[in-house]
Amino acid sequence: MDLDSMMEPEQLTKNPPADDEGSDLDEKFPNRPRNHSQTLPFHELYQTLFNPLSEIKKKPAGAATARRKLGPHGQSAANLNPLERRRDIIERFISRWRKEVGDDIYPAFRLILPDKDRDRAMYGIKEKVIGKMLVKIMKIDKNSEDGFNLLNWKLPGQMAGGNMAGDFAGRCYDVISKRPMRTEAGNVTIEEVNAKLDQLSAASKEDQQLPILADFYRHMNAEEMLWLIRIILRQMKVGATERTFFDVWHPDAENLYSISSSLRRVCWELHDPNIRLEAEDRGISLMQCYQPQLAQFQMQSLDRMISRLRPTEDDPVFWIEEKLDGERMQLHMQPDNTVAGGRRFRFWSRKAKDYTYLYGNGVNDVDGALTRYLQDAFADGVESLILDGEMITWDPEHNAPAPFGTLKTAALAEQRNPFANGARPLFRVFDILYLNGRDLTRYTLRDRRNALQKSIKPVPGRFEIHPYQEAIGKAEVEAALRTVVAEASEGLVLKNPRSPYRLNERHDDWMKVKPEYMTEFGESLDLVVIGGGFNAADYANIRHHTDGKWIEWNPKKPPTSFIELAGGDAQYERPDMWIKPEDSVVLCVKAASVSVSDQFRNGLTLRFPRFKRLRMDKNWKSALSVQEFLDLKSNVEQEQKEKEFSVDNSRKKRIKRTNKKPLTVAGYDADAEVQYIGPSGNIFDGMSFFVMTDSNAPIKKSKPELEQLVKTNGGKLYQTSTAAPHTICIADRRTVKAASIQKSGNVNIIRPSWVLDCIRQNEIDAGLPNLLLSLEPKHMFFTTVSKQEEIEASLDQFNDSYSRDSTTEEVRSILEQMSKNHQVDATQNIGAVHKLAERIHEQASDLPGALPGWLFKGLTVSFPQLSSTNDTEDEGHTVSQPISRLHFARNTICFAGGRVVDSLKETTTHVIVTPGISTPEISSIRRSLSERAGTKIPHLVTAEWIEECWTQRTLLDEERYQNF
Incomplete structure (x- = not known):
């Protein structure tokens, strides 16, 4: 194919949308905004948005740099934290778009948030295909260094493209920049890029995709191509989530996306920030894909998790559910008037992918792998509903779930042959969110589950209600975890039965628990093997494929290809037998986390690995590569960092119950609705507030949440500073409105932290008269000259507040x-x-970071080596350096609040030894520990653990300090 013939000389070729598509959109969105000018050039996206956001993600600007960069109103960037700087960049881009283009920002948001655009089909193109096409477009020898780097972008080594290893788009930039068609940014507009991407999503074969990518290459420089490829792969990672973009765009944007999963609706229905969603438009709707509630990441201790789930002693019950290994799925059902007594169904995954084609749109759908069995699955009187659950594969032969990877295969097999008794999809329902025209998300989980039980008539092996177990303490959780371990299950989910359903949110009301939380398993135990993780079929399969291919490991002449994997010359982890990768099999393994280790070549190892299943569909070439493993590790760490910025919801919440029209289904009646509005009172009675922004510190609260807190504590809300006398203006960042008030110079702007502190203090002083706190310097976003002296006088000489309890x-x-x-x-x-x-x-x-003086409080520590040397020391002999080290560790424990005992007690939590302890000594200590039947086994660690804990001012994981 002649590549030159693919490229138009003047501009990026595009096809206009079909007339019928435009007319359909006009009918569906009659009030959608229209832009008055053409869209911005594509390069403006990365120059003014992507690159600045990425720089904040990499490394916040230093003070020297920040002094040279001013915010939109002259404010120094040094005064903005990373979150504020991100918002500032996004606000400037949106403001410019509205001014220069118009109110329809959907074309830009499709490229900014490509993974949220459900209206454009998946491209079906991965890194390998793009690499192959770029090699053809740029006419590169595939065996050259650049050709090799594009086609083998995951491989480390000399040909890994410098620092771009593992970053495919970065690797493409590295190669394209050596031979660009353009050196300066092109004139391609955002609208033209969208039109061309629509063509690419419709192309199904490489010969259709190749000219489209070549057209992009012809009109874009290397940096434009880098961001285009990230958009195609839907891997932007610019350091700002969709929530940040939505929050800046419109105060109701996140809510609308949560109930509709439609980026188009967010952009077209909420183009005016001053027009809010009506109350009836804020809830979920039938046949609109919502964003589900997700379980919170696991916490440091099981006790702490349980305390979050049972906030009152009056109702201490929480629920335990098995965590299923399937695909999160929502089912919508409504009457089908075209068929007598008919029902219409739709299915969506967590990522809003429509799976109706697979599971069926009605009971008469011959291609429906599930709905054909749902004719009698609903109680009389149930007309419409929305269910939340997990689609898993059920193996009727073994009467147990089958591996997750078989789900789609099982569904397709069920479509082709519904009468075969093979693996089939099973929908396990654990929540109901909508029933007969009513949104149930604000009702308690307990009430929703009662409604679910009355609405559903299970179809065994096809359509079932997921069971749960009531619990009040840790013992029930640990017993359930033992079952999880025995059945090789995914884990548990703990749920608060008093909680509402929280769309598109991770919250403490649902929390994951993994088997490693079982406290009994803190130490290694000497056990007798009577069974393994392989079943008979797995074991036979491994023997069949590897018999006669194992080679004995020779320490003197180890295989050169694997000596590094065994720990180098030291051969820390050398095996007794080894096998060549091409002769081996692939195992699917689950692990709790990745730990640092000096015993292996890559410096990492898996913590608590667990065999899941054999992957006979894969060979050694398609198994997980080192780079894929590092990418996976990086993604997990990034998610953990992001969760650290989540809202602190640990404060005890008051539930406001209001009378609602009874919920009626098959004789069921419920009148309790949960809608948390925060602590209530009358502290702000007679006061007027103008809330301009959300709260960033000490905890994050959205603008609507702050307004609700003010309202429920007696305050009145206005949307301007002059609507009422003595209106209190609230802001935590410099918006246009805040800057305008500040410029006037005669109105104080108070941070939301003052509102939160007032409410907190009145919770502490419950029963006392409501008193407003004095304003302190930390409460002020902007202070007028006349107010400065009064505010500074609110603190004593040590900066301690006169009016409130300090944290x-x-x-x-x-x-x-x-x-x-x-x-x-x-x-x-x-x-x-x-x-x-x-x-x-x-x-x-x-x-973390509790006072050092009580760092080891609650710990009982034994030093067996010191007990055996006391007599020698008393005789005046010189104390050895290791023993001296133990003395120092013992003194540190005593100083920092711990308890030291001479011999092992039932309460002993830690046994401390020297790093160079002899083998007989450590064996004797281990025997003593193993004889302590019926008690918790203490941690056996070296003195280095105490030293490092003291240095870092926190208790560290003991597992790293067990090298004796």
């Missing part, structure tokens, strides 16, 4: 400053100091 962190900071700047004689009132520190410790015990 743990504030007390710690005050004490540190006092010790630095003032001579304090602690002996004058040593008892008071101890009481104060004890109180701080009680409040901070669950937090």
